[in-house]
Amino acid sequence: MDQIKIGKFILHCRKERGLTQEQLAEKIGVTSKSISRWENGNTMPDYSLLKNICDELNITVNELLSGEKIKENDYMNKSEENLINLRKQIDKRKKVLKVITYVFVTIIIIAFILNIILNRLLPDDGHWTIIRYTFLFSGISLFVVSIVLEMFNFKD
Numbered sequence: 046m047d048q049i050k051i052g053k054f055i056l057h058c059r060k061e062r063g064l065t066q067e068q069l070a071e072k073i074g075v076t077s078k079s080i081s082r083w084e085n086g087n088t089m090p091d092y093s094l095l096k097n098i099c100d101e102l103n104i105t106v107n108e109l110l111s112g113e114k115i116k117e118n119d120y121m122n123k124s125e126e127n128l129i130n131l132r133k134q135i136d137k138r139k140k141v142l143k144v145i146t147y148v149f150v151t152i153i154i155i156a157f158i159l160n161i162i163l164n165r166l167l168p169d170d171g172h173w174t175i176i177r178y179t180f181l182f183s184g185i186s187l188f189v190v191s192i193v194l195e196m197f198n199f200k201d
Contacts, residue, residue, distance in 0.1 A: 049086030050112035056084040058102040073097045156182030
């Protein structure tokens with residue numbers, strides 16, 4: 046699925062219906078900023094909103110996911126193509142989330158081991174060393190996870 050193509054299609058259909066971003070947003074229960082992000086191709090609408098968006102724009106979900114009007118004789122082919130693309134996107138997200146989970150767990154384990162080692166090297170600080178470094182390494186690991194999530198923002 047091409048987010049930019051879908052965004053342009055949403056923009057075209059909205060204007061065709063004579064709606065502003067604010068009017069469409071109000072009708073489907075989102076902010077006008079969300080509509081803007083969709084139309085610019087920055088994000089995709091949540092799947093729970095697809096039917097409402099299509100109803101307001103007088104298009105089908107299949108047309109929305111294709112980013113174009115579909116002729117009746119091409120409808121089945123586009124449906125199958127969209128289903129395959131959705132499945133690929135879901136599989137891609139699952140793989141990325143699995144990698145992120147492994148990285149995060151590994152960082153936490155390393156932080157825990159380092160805390161034990163540092164506690165042995167600096168016995169005067171006692172338990173405060175463990176607490177201090179746990180927070181430090183937890184913060185670093187969350188920072189790394191946020192960078193990884195930004196790298197894989199799931200745009201096609």
